[in-house]
Amino acid sequence: MDYKEIEGGVTAAKGFLAAGVHCGIKKKKKDLSLVYSENVCTAAAVFTSNVVKGAPIIVSKEHLKNNIAQAIIVNSGIANTCESDGVEKASMMTGFVADALKINEDDVLVASTGVIGQPLNLEPVKEHMKEIVSSLSKEGHTDAVSGIMTTDTVPKEMAVEVDICGTKVTIGGMCKGSGMIEPNMCTMLSFITTDVAISKDLLKEAVKSSADASYNRISIDGDTSTNDSYFILANGKAGNKTITEKDDSYYTFLDVLNYVNVTLAKKMAKDGEGATKLLQCDVTGADSEENALILAKSVIKSSLVKTAMFGCDANWGRIMCALGYAGVNFDPDIVDISFIGKCGEIVVCEKGKSIAFDEKKAYEILDEDEVIINVNMNNGENSASAWGCDLSYDYVKINGEYRS
Amino acid sequence: MDYKEIEGGVTAAKGFLAAGVHCGIKKKKKDLSLVYSENVCTAAAVFTSNVVKGAPIIVSKEHLKNNIAQAIIVNSGIANTCESDGVEKASMMTGFVADALKINEDDVLVASTGVIGQPLNLEPVKEHMKEIVSSLSKEGHTDAVSGIMTTDTVPKEMAVEVDICGTKVTIGGMCKGSGMIEPNMCTMLSFITTDVAISKDLLKEAVKSSADASYNRISIDGDTSTNDSYFILANGKAGNKTITEKDDSYYTFLDVLNYVNVTLAKKMAKDGEGATKLLQCDVTGADSEENALILAKSVIKSSLVKTAMFGCDANWGRIMCALGYAGVNFDPDIVDISFIGKCGEIVVCEKGKSIAFDEKKAYEILDEDEVIINVNMNNGENSASAWGCDLSYDYVKINGEYRS
Numbered sequence: 159m160d161y162k163e164i165e166g167g168v169t170a171a172k173g174f175l176a177a178g179v180h181c182g183i184k185k186k187k188k189d190l191s192l193v194y195s196e197n198v199c200t201a202a203a204v205f206t207s208n209v210v211k212g213a214p215i216i217v218s219k220e221h222l223k224n225n226i227a228q229a230i231i232v233n234s235g236i237a238n239t240c241e242s243d244g245v246e247k248a249s250m251m252t253g254f255v256a257d258a259l260k261i262n263e264d265d266v267l268v269a270s271t272g273v274i275g276q277p278l279n280l281e282p283v284k285e286h287m288k289e290i291v292s293s294l295s296k297e298g299h300t301d302a303v304s305g306i307m308t309t310d311t312v313p314k315e316m317a318v319e320v321d322i323c324g325t326k327v328t329i330g331g332m333c334k335g336s337g338m339i340e341p342n343m344c345t346m347l348s349f350i351t352t353d354v355a356i357s358k359d360l361l362k363e364a365v366k367s368s369a370d371a372s373y374n375r376i377s378i379d380g381d382t383s384t385n386d387s388y389f390i391l392a393n394g395k396a397g398n399k400t401i402t403e404k405d406d407s408y409y410t411f412l413d414v415l416n417y418v419n420v421t422l423a424k425k426m427a428k429d430g431e432g433a434t435k436l437l438q439c440d441v442t443g444a445d446s447e448e449n450a451l452i453l454a455k456s457v458i459k460s461s462l463v464k465t466a467m468f469g470c471d472a473n474w475g476r477i478m479c480a481l482g483y484a485g486v487n488f489d490p491d492i493v494d495i496s497f498i499g500k501c502g503e504i505v506v507c508e509k510g511k512s513i514a515f516d517e518k519k520a521y522e523i524l525d526e527d528e529v530i531i532n533v534n535m536n537n538g539e540n541s542a543s544a545w546g547c548d549l550s551y552d553y554v555k556i557n558g559e560y561r562s
Numbered sequence: 563m564d565y566k567e568i569e570g571g572v573t574a575a576k577g578f579l580a581a582g583v584h585c586g587i588k589k590k591k592k593d594l595s596l597v598y599s600e601n602v603c604t605a606a607a608v609f610t611s612n613v614v615k616g617a618p619i620i621v622s623k624e625h626l627k628n629n630i631a632q633a634i635i636v637n638s639g640i641a642n643t644c645e646s647d648g649v650e651k652a653s654m655m656t657g658f659v660a661d662a663l664k665i666n667e668d669d670v671l672v673a674s675t676g677v678i679g680q681p682l683n684l685e686p687v688k689e690h691m692k693e694i695v696s697s698l699s700k701e702g703h704t705d706a707v708s709g710i711m712t713t714d715t716v717p718k719e720m721a722v723e724v725d726i727c728g729t730k731v732t733i734g735g736m737c738k739g740s741g742m743i744e745p746n747m748c749t750m751l752s753f754i755t756t757d758v759a760i761s762k763d764l765l766k767e768a769v770k771s772s773a774d775a776s777y778n779r780i781s782i783d784g785d786t787s788t789n790d791s792y793f794i795l796a797n798g799k800a801g802n803k804t805i806t807e808k809d810d811s812y813y814t815f816l817d818v819l820n821y822v823n824v825t826l827a828k829k830m831a832k833d834g835e836g837a838t839k840l841l842q843c844d845v846t847g848a849d850s851e852e853n854a855l856i857l858a859k860s861v862i863k864s865s866l867v868k869t870a871m872f873g874c875d876a877n878w879g880r881i882m883c884a885l886g887y888a889g890v891n892f893d894p895d896i897v898d899i900s901f902i903g904k905c906g907e908i909v910v911c912e913k914g915k916s917i918a919f920d921e922k923k924a925y926e927i928l929d930e931d932e933v934i935i936n937v938n939m940n941n942g943e944n945s946a947s948a949w950g951c952d953l954s955y956d957y958v959k960i961n962g963e964y965r966s
Contacts, residue, residue: 210886210894210914240882240894242915274879275916379865381880382887461783461865462961469962475678476785478644482614483786490614490644510614511646512679550962551955557866558873558954 160321161414167299167315168193170330171353172395176298178305179290182282183235183272190283191305192255192290193230193349198265199391200358201227202365204373206386212237213244214268215387217252221264225358228265230349230389231255232306234334238270238278239384247278254284258291269347269387271308271334303332306347309556310336314425320414322407325398327354329411329418335426336378336433346373348388348422354411355394356401364412365390372419375451376545377459378430379553390415427545428528432552437467439531442541449486450535450542456484457531457544464549467529472497472520474506477531488535498530499523564725565818571703571719572597574734575757576799580702581694582709586686587639587676594687595709596659596694597634597753602669603795604762605631606769608777610790616641617648618672619791621656625668629762632669634753634793635659636710638738642674642682643788651682658688662695673751673791675712675738707736710751713960714740718829724818726811729802731758733815733822739830740782740837750777752792752826758815759798760805768816769794776823779855780949781863782834783957794819831949832932836956840932841871846945847938853890854939854946860888861935861948868953871933876901876924878910881935892939902934903927 169176178191203222205215221227231251238244248268256263270278293301303313317330333348356364369388394400401407428436439457444450457463460480466473474495482490495507497520504520505513523529573580582595607626609619625631635655642648652672660667674682697705707717721734737752760768773792798804805811832840843861848854861867864884870877878899886894899911901924908924909917927933 208883208886209888209891210882237879240879240911240914240916273877274883275877275911276879277916381864381866381883384879384883384886460785461957462785465958465961468958471962473677473679475641475644475680475788478614479612479678479785479788482612482788484613487613507644507679510644512644512681549958551958553865554869554872554953554955554958557869558875 161318164317164319166317167330168302168332168349168351169296169299170317171328171351173197173353173393174351175294175296176302177290177293177295178298178301179286179293181286183233183279188301188305189233189235190286190290191232191302192294193302193351194259194294195228195391195393197393198226198228199393200356200361201225201389201391202362204365204369204388206383208382208384210239210384212239212270212385213241214238214248214270215385216245217248218267218269218387221252221267225362226265227267227391228261229255229259230267230269232269232347233283234306234308235272236270236276236278237272237274237385240275241277247280250280251283254287258287267389271306271347271385274384299332306332306334308334309431310334310429312429314422314429316418316421318414318418320410322398322410325396327396327398328352329414331418331422333422333426336429336431346386346426348373350390350418352392353394353396354392354401355396355398356392356411360401360408361390361392364415367412368415368419371416372423375543376423376427377455378427378547424545427547430547431556432550433547434468434550435526435548436528437531437546437548438543439533440541440543441533441535443535443537444540445538447540447542450540451544452486453481453484453533454542454544456480458546461549467524468548468550470521470524472506472517472524477533478507481533488537492536494534494536496532497523498532499526501526565722568721568723570721571734572706572736572753572755573700573703574721575732575755577601577757577797578755579698579700580706581697581699582702582705583690583694583697585690587637587683592705592709593637593639594690594694595636595706596698597706597755598663598698599632599795599797601797602630602632603797604760604765605629605793605795606766608769608773608792610787612786612788614643614788616643616674616789617645618642618652618674619789620649621652622671622673622791625656625671629766630669631671631795632665633659633663634671634673636673636751637687638710638712639676640674640680640682641676641678641789644679645681651684654684655687658691662691671793675710675751675789678788703736710736710738712738713835714738714833716833718826718833720822720825722818722822724814726802726814729800731800731802732756733818735822735826737826737830740833740835750790750830752777754794754822756796757798757800758796758805759800759802760796760815764805764812765794765796768819771816772819772823775820776827779947780827780831781859782831782951828949831951834951835960836954837951838872838954839930839952841935841950841952842947843935843937844945844947845937845939847940847942848944849942851944851946854944855948856890857885857888857937858946858948860884862950865953871928872952872954874925874928876910876921876928881937882911885937892941896940898938898940900936901927902936903930905930
């Protein structure tokens with residue numbers, strides 16, 4: 159796969175512009191973002207599996223019925239969820255954008271993130287519509303990614319260029335975390351833009367498949383949010399021959415899309431609330447890929463594993479314990495466990511039993527900002543990875559006083 | 563039900579003695595406990611559902627095949643799990659006790675709790691066998707409950723006297739928590755003794771039923787331990803007509819057994835690692851009891867609900883969110899949520915939507931050491947409760963440096 163990372167995030171692809179402003183939902187920080195394509199796009203999305211769904215999801219789902227969209231409006235600070243007039247408000251937000259951009263209201267998608275159960279004040283959104291539309295630009299990706307952040311400490315965006323059958327295609331995106339994050343879509347918003355030309359059906363399939371390979375493999379705190387949304391807009395401006403079947407072009411596109419989404423997902427995991435490090439659990443040698451993923455997720459989700467990693471404590475018994483309650487049957491007596499960091503690998507458990515290891519070296523590895531927990535089930539050829547973060551004092555601090 | 567709480571814990575019932583000593587597995591604190599009945603007992607148990615099982619469980623299961631036991635030996639500090647000679651060691655522990663007490667090795671049960679994957683040194687256990695046997699006494703229940711504690715901050719024991727068909731029957735017990743606690747048996751050891759006379763089959767049924775009503779409804783951190791064990795010994799010394807069918811006597815016994823176990827379970831939840839308060843989630847108005855329990859457990863397990871409760875923040879949106887991802891279908895638009903404490907009740911959500919409430923009063927309720935999260939699904943007549951605790955800085959502190 160011949161691709162290279164480039165700057166530009168959500169506006170890296172041809173024909174996309176973005177902007178982000180402070181409208182007043184939050185006290186000081188940017189809280190309103192807009193992504194816009196110069197022409198209408200083929201569009202697809204994946205939403206939260208939570209029974210309680212944010213009002214913006216109901217509106218965006220309706221607007222996506224024809225798989226066409228041209229703009230995305232996003233506010234942060236208030237989730238617009240569990241409010242009696244939430245759907246009307248989400249719908250009005252798309253109306254403001256349609257009026258200001260002179261596009262179909264039906265082609266505007268909407269997302270919100272923030273506190274559940276508090277009313278969203280639409281006045282500031284309405285008042286700042288002219289400003290945000292007039293500031294749409296190629297450079298606007300940095301403001302746009304700021305406008306969708308809540309407890310995120312760093313903006314998360316990326317873009318990649320790839321050659322598809324001789325044509326340069328660009329995929330870019332931005333996302334936000336960083337609490338209520340759990341496989342099956344997180345409190346997570348992710349917006350991907352691309353200039354690829356692709357059929358509606360294949361874009362829908364690609365968005366689902368890439369969500370399963372990325373966002374559905376991270377967990378911050380086990381809480382599946384009410385507002386998770388992952389949108390993709392493809393405007394076809396790259397000029398490639400439209401992808402209409404599962405040929406090499408499709409799989410090249412899917413590979414790069416997965417790469418973009420996995421990279422963004424890892425950025426989210428690393429910036430999980432209070433996180434001091436990114437955890438990756440690689441489960442290899444499993445009897446099926448499905449079981450490998452279940453086991454990897456169970457380790458990544460364990461509060462006891464997460465606190466041990468925060469304390470740089472090579473307490474591998476907790477990893478074995480988390481494997482054991484994952485709901486998958488296996489023989490503990492053939493499992494190997496090691497920790498991998500930039501400074502090397504240290505084996506801490508062989509055939510399900512403790513072995514002597516250098517605690518100092520283990521500490522050094524676990525003290526890095528990216529740690530791989532490597533589990534070999536020694537029972538097959540299948541593997542899967544999941545991502546998460548450690549559990550620190552700051553997670554408690556952030557979430558003990560979130561509303562205040 | 564005519565019962566009263568009495569002192570005496572695990573030795574309250576006729577014919578039971580206990581002792582606890584410091585043998586040297588832990589640095590200073592008591593780490594070895596023995597419970598003994600003067601005659602052989604009908605016995606039953608429930609063990610962890612974790613695929614990775616502590617060695618003591620394998621030995622105790624074997625010894626329980628005939629449903630007869632006379633003594634329980636327990637060490638804390640080391641879990642005797644994931645060690646190559648763990649089963650031999652667990653077996654040797656039962657042998658030491660059998661020799662010292664001159665009873666069948668087969669009638670001794672064994673349990674361990676502590677760090678996984680570190681070797682259990684049997685020398686101190688062996689050396690202190692004479693001491694612990696010679697200190698068996700009615701008063702020994704307080705030492706015995708100390709000897710099974712790990713990160714527990716308070717000993718947990720209780721006993722109840724009840725009249726069964728004109729005969730006074732006593733049920734007592736002790737347990738320990740307080741991390742790796744999650745429905746489907748926790749890092750939890752619970753030892754119940756009773757002088758009731760009951761058939762093997764009914765005791766087995768009662769132990770399973772009472773575990774489901776108590777220990778399987780608490781969650782501290784979502785981690786199901788490898789070593790969970792709940793033993794019950796019934797020595798028949800009360801002199802009641804042996805319970806052999808599901809008559810009034812059986813149900814009286816089961817009710818009191820449930821009461822004892824629920825009380826011990828709540829003590830564990832309240833003393834969860836780093837906990838500052840007991841949380842109880844009552845789900846009422848559900849379409850089935852099963853769904854009510856699933857919903858209550860989901861709320862109790864949510865890290866975001868737990869941190870909000872730690873911060874005394876009436877952030878009910880997180881409760882709605884946790885209900886939504888529980889895996890049960892429901893209509894969010896008819897759900898009511900309130901918080902209940904000793905100082906009153908405050909409704910914070912009606913028909914799925916926020917209502918104005920007195921934040922100061924909400925804070926006062928949430929600042930108590932026992933808080934009920936009351937959820938009415940308004941969709942039926944079924945209800946269930948689950949128990950847990952808040953998530954505090956101290957949970958992270960305790961678990962970030964557990965082995966050191």
